[in-house]
Amino acid sequence: MxxxxxxxxxxxxxxxxxxxxxxxxxxxxxxxxxxxxxxxxxxxxxxxxxxxxxxxxxxxxxxxxxxxxxxxxxxxxxxxxxxxxxxxxxxxxxxxxxxxxxxxPSAATARDAVALVRSGVVALGVLEAARLAEGESVLVTAAAGGVGHLAVQLARLRGAGRVVGAVGDPAKAGFVRSLGADEVAVYGGEGWGGPYDAVLDAVGGELLGPAVRALAPGGRLVAYSSGGGTIEAYDLLVDGRSVIGFQIARVARSTPERYAGWVEELWRLFAAGALRPxxxxxxxxxxxxxxxxxxxxxxxxxxxxxxx
Missing domain, CATH: 3.90.180.10 (Medium-chain alcohol dehydrogenases, catalytic domain)
Structure with missing residues (x-):
């Protein structure tokens, strides 16, 4: 082979x-x-x-x-x-x-599966880690990526009041809006259109600091990037912001029934045409x-x- x-x-x-x-x-x-x-x-x-x-x-x-x-x-x-x-x-x-x-499922192709399942359970996981309540605002970084494009859709499906996708290239704005984002922010812009109740960060690195500062008072940032980054403690102390780390492998190992439930939700939304990988x-x-x-x-x- x-x-x-x-x-x-x-x-x-x-x-x-x-x-x-x-x-x-x-x-x-x-x-x-x-x-x-x-x-x-x-x-x-x-x-x-x-x-x-x-x-x-x-x-x-x-x-x-x-x-x-x-x-x-x-x-x-x-x-x-x-x-x-x-x-x-x-x-x-x-x-x-x-x-x-x-x-x-019989109605899905192999390419549907690799685009939906792993990235989708990460997207659902970070949304739950963020404790996003109905009507709250959320910023999704890397919004055009494998996880991000599903997170934008799932945030909308779960009742977010305002969904903003952040991208590095303005040419991706049309794609992100087609997913249901209300607005698109470009890295480097002031405040990224914040403040937000939650930020789902898949980028890390030098963008981690600005992502924290885009949070509203009491806001939560979920970091699930492999890109690292440094956060200033003062940025958390101001207005009681918090950062939560998320790793899907840990969830799959420690609470497999939770992981399985997320997979079922993804296939249900896919079958209904509500989620488009x-x-x-x-x-x-x-x-x-x-x-x-x-x-x-x-x-x-x-x-x-x-x-x-």
């Missing part, structure tokens, strides 16, 4: 190489999946760009179960599933742990470096997908 191998960053091809390797065997509690779609994520792109030791390129995958490992119940060959692959996901075949596996572009497996370049340039509107 074919697989993308990462060696190191900084090369013209991004350190990504196509190789032929044997099809892996599922261990106990694992599913061997014939991959139909792979969702490219910013954390993986950042890991590759940072260089360093070779790592397995994991991420969201969707496809058909070929074989189940020892002790697996509830799944069988032929089932269509999606989930987070912690090993080699950029491949024709990948291993998926049963705890992360989710069935794909967007795919910016599809790339062949051999073009993984090009897919990474789109994410790195922040050029995407929705999800970037690899199709083996």
């Amino acid at each position: 074919r697989r993308i191998r990462y060696e190191d960053g900084g090369t013209p091809d991004g350190g990504l190489f196509l190789e032929e390797v044997p099809v892996p065997e599922p261990a106990a509690g694992e599913l061997l999946v014939k991959v139909a779609a792979v969702g490219v994520t910013l954390p993986v792109v950042r890991k590759v760009r940072a260089g360093g030791p070779p790592v397995a390129l994991g991420g969201e995958i969707a496809g058909e179960v070929v074989r189940a490992g020892e002790g697996v119940t509830g799944f069988a060959p032929g089932d269509r599933v999606t989930g987070l692959c912690f090993g080699h996901g950029y491949a024709d075949y990948a291993l998926l742990g049963v705890p992360t596996a989710v069935r794909i 967007a795919v910016h572009a599809e790339f062949a497996l051999a073009d993984a470096a090009r897919a990474h370049a789109v994410i790195e340039a922040r050029a995407n509107r929705g999800k970037v997908v690899l199709v083996p």
Whole structure:
């Protein structure tokens, strides 16, 4: 089978190489999946760009179960599933742990699944972490991204009174408004149109400080970015603002029933036509470096997908 191998960053091809390797065997509690779609994520792109030791390129995958490992119940060959692959996901075949596996409804495609499920549960999770009440205002950074474009829609569906999407490129404004955003703010602008009751931040870095300062008195910022950043304590003390860290893996491990409930909500909204996952572009497996370049340039509107 074919697989993308990462060696190191900084090369013209991004350190990504196509190789032929044997099809892996599922261990106990694992599913061997014939991959139909792979969702490219910013954390993986950042890991590759940072260089360093070779790592397995994991991420969201969707496809058909070929074989189940020892002790697996509830799944069988032929089932269509999606989930987070912690090993080699950029491949024709990948291993998926049963705890992360989710069935794909018949009305959805593999690309729908990788655009919706993982990013969608993160979006729902950060909204709940923000304790967003009906009628409150919310700012979503990286609003055109894989998580952000769903968070904008879900904030509206959950009764937010004012939804604003923040982007780095004004050319994305039309796309973000089409998702239901009332307004679009561009990074670098004064106050980003605030103050807001909640900010959902997927960017971090140098934008973290301005995001905190855009909060209203008592406002909450949920930080779920892999981009780091520094916050001044004074910015929190003023008007009693707070920052909450969110990690979806922790929720999936500690409260799997909560994670499953979010997945059910996503599929229900999708089936009703209320939630529309967007795919910016599809790339062949051999073009993984090009897919990474789109994410790195922040050029995407929705999800970037690899199709083996």
